[in-house]
Amino acid sequence: MHHSHIDRFAQGHSVVHHLDARAKLLSVIGYTVVLISFDRYAVSALAPMLVLPLAMLWFARIPTWFAVRRVLVLSPFVLVLCLASPYYDRVPFEVTLGSWRFTTTGGWLTAADVAIKFTLGVMALTALMSTTPFTQMLEGMRKLGVPKMLAAQLGFLYRYLFLLVDEALRLKRGRDFRGAALAPVGRRLKAVGSMIGHLFVHTLDRSDRVYTAMTARGYRGEWHGLSRLRFRLADVVFLVVVAAYLVVCRWGAFHAG
Amino acid sequence: MPDDRTVENILELNNLSVTYPDGTPGLHEVSLQLARTGRTALLGPNGAGKTSLMLGIMGALKFTGDIVVDGISLSRRTTTDVRSRCGMVFQNPDDQLFMPSLLEDVAFGPLNQGRSPDDAEKRSRDAIRSVGLEGLEQKAAHHLSGGQKRGASLATILSMNVKLLLLDEPGAGLDHRSYARLIEILESRPEAFLISTHDLALVRRLCRNVVVLDKGRVVADGPTGTVLADAALLARHGLA
Amino acid sequence: MLAMHMANELLSVPFAGVTLLAATLVVVWAAWRTKKTIQSEKVPLMGVIGAFVFAGQMINFTLPGMPGTSGHLGGGVLLAILLGPSAAILVMSAILVVQCLLFQDGGLLALGCNIINMGVVPCLVGWGLYRLTLGRAETAKPWRQYAAAWVACIVGVTAGAALVPVQAAISGVLKISPVHFLGVMVGVHLIIGFVEGLITFAVIAYLRQVRPAALGLKTADAAGRLSRRAVLVTFLATAVLLAGVVSWFASSHPDGLEWSYLEHHYGESDEAVVAPSETVTRVDALQTRWSLLPDYTKRTAALGEEPVEEETADEAETAWPSMSGWGSLAGLIGTAVTLLVVYLIALALRRRDRTAPGQA
Numbered sequence: 001m002h003h004s005h006i007d008r009f010a011q012g013h014s015v016v017h018h019l020d021a022r023a024k025l026l027s028v029i030g031y032t033v034v035l036i037s038f039d040r041y042a043v044s045a046l047a048p049m050l051v052l053p054l055a056m057l058w059f060a061r062i063p064t065w066f067a068v069r070r071v072l073v074l075s076p077f078v079l080v081l082c083l084a085s086p087y088y089d090r091v092p093f094e095v096t097l098g099s100w101r102f103t104t105t106g107g108w109l110t111a112a113d114v115a116i117k118f119t120l121g122v123m124a125l126t127a128l129m130s131t132t133p134f135t136q137m138l139e140g141m142r143k144l145g146v147p148k149m150l151a152a153q154l155g156f157l158y159r160y161l162f163l164l165v166d167e168a169l170r171l172k173r174g175r176d177f178r179g180a181a182l183a184p185v186g187r188r189l190k191a192v193g194s195m196i197g198h199l200f201v202h203t204l205d206r207s208d209r210v211y212t213a214m215t216a217r218g219y220r221g222e223w224h225g226l227s228r229l230r231f232r233l234a235d236v237v238f239l240v241v242v243a244a245y246l247v248v249c250r251w252g253a254f255h256a257g
Numbered sequence: 258m259p260d261d262r263t264v265e266n267i268l269e270l271n272n273l274s275v276t277y278p279d280g281t282p283g284l285h286e287v288s289l290q291l292a293r294t295g296r297t298a299l300l301g302p303n304g305a306g307k308t309s310l311m312l313g314i315m316g317a318l319k320f321t322g323d324i325v326v327d328g329i330s331l332s333r334r335t336t337t338d339v340r341s342r343c344g345m346v347f348q349n350p351d352d353q354l355f356m357p358s359l360l361e362d363v364a365f366g367p368l369n370q371g372r373s374p375d376d377a378e379k380r381s382r383d384a385i386r387s388v389g390l391e392g393l394e395q396k397a398a399h400h401l402s403g404g405q406k407r408g409a410s411l412a413t414i415l416s417m418n419v420k421l422l423l424l425d426e427p428g429a430g431l432d433h434r435s436y437a438r439l440i441e442i443l444e445s446r447p448e449a450f451l452i453s454t455h456d457l458a459l460v461r462r463l464c465r466n467v468v469v470l471d472k473g474r475v476v477a478d479g480p481t482g483t484v485l486a487d488a489a490l491l492a493r494h495g496l497a
Numbered sequence: 498m499l500a501m502h503m504a505n506e507l508l509s510v511p512f513a514g515v516t517l518l519a520a521t522l523v524v525v526w527a528a529w530r531t532k533k534t535i536q537s538e539k540v541p542l543m544g545v546i547g548a549f550v551f552a553g554q555m556i557n558f559t560l561p562g563m564p565g566t567s568g569h570l571g572g573g574v575l576l577a578i579l580l581g582p583s584a585a586i587l588v589m590s591a592i593l594v595v596q597c598l599l600f601q602d603g604g605l606l607a608l609g610c611n612i613i614n615m616g617v618v619p620c621l622v623g624w625g626l627y628r629l630t631l632g633r634a635e636t637a638k639p640w641r642q643y644a645a646a647w648v649a650c651i652v653g654v655t656a657g658a659a660l661v662p663v664q665a666a667i668s669g670v671l672k673i674s675p676v677h678f679l680g681v682m683v684g685v686h687l688i689i690g691f692v693e694g695l696i697t698f699a700v701i702a703y704l705r706q707v708r709p710a711a712l713g714l715k716t717a718d719a720a721g722r723l724s725r726r727a728v729l730v731t732f733l734a735t736a737v738l739l740a741g742v743v744s745w746f747a748s749s750h751p752d753g754l755e756w757s758y759l760e761h762h763y764g765e766s767d768e769a770v771v772a773p774s775e776t777v778t779r780v781d782a783l784q785t786r787w788s789l790l791p792d793y794t795k796r797t798a799a800l801g802e803e804p805v806e807e808e809t810a811d812e813a814e815t816a817w818p819s820m821s822g823w824g825s826l827a828g829l830i831g832t833a834v835t836l837l838v839v840y841l842i843a844l845a846l847r848r849r850d851r852t853a854p855g856q857a
Contacts, residue, residue: 032604032605044825058839070601076501078504085672118504154544155356155541157551158357158595160355161551164551167552189699192558197707200708203546207545207546210352210355214365215317218417221537
């Protein structure tokens with residue numbers, strides 16, 4: 001699987017990479033909350049919100065196109081909202097920027113608003129995940145209160161995700177090479193059922209073997225984690241700066257009136 | 258508890274028999290001994306019971322007979338104790354590397370043994386270094402090559418400071434370089450080990466003794482030179 | 498293959514918070530219940546099953562007569578059948594979290610809704626209907642197994658999908674007709690549910706033969722043939738449902754245009770408004786009474802009451818402060834300057850790191 005595109009940058013080193021996972025997670029959650037709290041028509045007020053995700057990406061040396069490309073895997077809902085809003089919302093609006101004014105409809109503003117918010121949200125999430133190894137993210141979540149067993153589950157999902165997807169792709173390729181597209185529906189369906197069923201049986205057997213490996217290394221039901229995250233001054237500073245930045249963006253002077 | 262120093266053998270199996278859950282017989286009255294610094298190869302055709310023998314020693318299968326590891330007789334009560342003294346490297350590293358990062362995988366054992374996180378981390382880093390994977394601590398298993406995964410599997414056991422290593426076909430599927438690296442590592446280890454393998458060259462290089470299993474029974478047990486010189490024996494059991 | 502997860506933009510912050518809380522409670526309940534059926538030390542292994550679902554979603558099924566389109570497994574209903582509803586909810590939640598974080602499928606704030614719509618509802622509803630329709634698992638014939646899978650998937654998947662417009666409407670952020678939205682969601686998911694029913698049945702049939710223990714059965718089935726008639730019947734039933742949705746959608750409900758004009762009370766350069774039907778007036782009245790954020794200003798009347806007309810008109814003029822001139826221009830310029838400064842700092846750091854190669 002092209003897991004490289006997810007993990008690729010997470011193992012890097014930079015100022016951002018070295019920030020505590022908790023600080024980054026809380027910042028991005030706060031950012032997303034503020035982002036969504038903007039009025040539907042307040043498009044130009046979104047401009048300053050560009051700064052955080054771009055800053056994170058730039059300082060982490062992650063190519064901007066990489067983050068933007070993730071946006072292109074469009075959410076159908078966002079697409080629909082963008083395309084349908086101009087149809088439904090025909091209320092005219094006058095937009096002024098300095099002394100420049102033009103007229104548009106509420107629907108177009110909504111479309112722009114949704115598109116921009118979506119892009120920013122995805123960029124922020126990408127910035128978070130490509131500067132934090134998943135295992136650190138899990139530890140951060142554990143320290144923030146997520147139960148250990150649930151975090152462990154996520155760890156296993158992450159670990160075996162790529163392995164199983166590769167297996168599925170191999171099965172699929174085997175099927176495709178054998179001319180499956182030409183088979184009648186019934187046989188095609190049966191093939192899909194057996195491939196997925198086969199994967200399931202394999203997974204059950206694998207989890208049995210993993211359980212044996214776990215108990216062989218002393219596991220008896222208690223989950224112990226390594227404790228490697230340490231909150232430092234840089235993390236506190238980061239959180240304070242982001243909080244101030246979000247306050248300024250949301251309630252700052254560029255909202256006239 | 259007998260004093261460690263007076264116990265000669267790290268491993269003693271007496272009339273060990275194992276039956277699988279579905280009723281098919283696995284091992285039949287297997288007896289063998291492994292000295293504290295012993296290095297023994299376990300040979301035999303596929304299905305002979307080599308993996309079952311190792312799983313049995315690890316306390317993962319129901320058995321009759323005696324299994325004594327480092328002077329401790331394996332029973333339900335002593336399972337955890339025994340698992341602190343011997344470790345098994347599985348045939349398929351993907352079954353054994355189940356944590357999101359290498360460091361966490363290697364630290365899993367020591368943490369379960371009750372070590373503090375800092376202590377566990379230190380032992381893990383040492384173990385990772387001893388198998389030559391230094392620098393890869395943050396990598397997840399899907400980032401590692403086949404040879405690296407094999408080394409990682411070994412590291413997960415080494416960090417537990419066991420006295421006996423059970424290696425199930427460690428050389429399988431490795432390219433020449435990784436294979437040579439593996440042999441180097443094993444040669445330098447102080448622990449006793451039992452290696453299940455088909456590779457006679459590896460046996461000659463690393464092991465002083467050979468035990469041959471076929472259909473769940475021991476059919477030969479002796480010094481490497483002697484056993485491997487018996488061509489008829491090897492042919493009879495599909496080994497050469 | 499587009500991801501059908503909800504995005505943040507469909508929700509308001511307070512409502513997202515409510516759904517996140519609700520989802521958390523359900524997941525905690527599911528975890529508690531799962532420990533009764535699966536030993537607690539094996540719970541982390543559910544993650545491996547979660548990986549299976551990802552893998553299963555890679556196997557696509559091309560529909561006959563529609564080249565280029567293919568369906569694939571969602572997984573909620575199948576998991577519920579294989580693992581029981583509570584374990585299935587747990588696994589689906591883990592999957593949705595990973596999809597959000599690693600693949601940016603679905604927004605962070607929408608996680609609560611996604612867990613409910615794509616996890617809790619299909620798992621519970623699907624499982625319940627499956628067991629009801631199947632009857633005794635050991636003796637169920639292929640057509641009945643298939644019918645059970647079909648009902649479970651059609652209803653489970655569609656019910657979850659139908660919640661999306663409801664949640665968006667409650668959030669008050671929808672600028673498109675919620676009724677139209679609902680129609681589209683239900684229609685599309687009837688088709689998706691039908692395909693999922695086919696795939697789910699196929700997997701269960703395979704497992705009945707090869708690993709009946711996975712389904713809690715003692716003996717293996719002989720390879721049963723699914724009669725064409727059963728498939729045809731369900732196909733027709735689905736088509737009928739779909740037709741019903743389409744006609745309901747097209748007939749008595751307000752044109753999107755009219756709906757939007759009534760929502761906003763300004764009208765300087767409007768086109769002529771068509772006289773609205775009674776349903777439209779009622780829908781609109783309902784909306785203004787219950788919307789938490791009518792027209793994106795603070796609610797002046799208590800929830801459930803009609804807001805006073807004049808107030809809404811007045812506030813409308815100050816409702817979009819960011820649209821008035823110089824303030825927003827200043828904001829844009831300020832942002833551009835800040836970005837430039839940040840970029841230059843980042844560049845400088847990069848160069849410094851390159852000249853000191855020893856630094857990690």
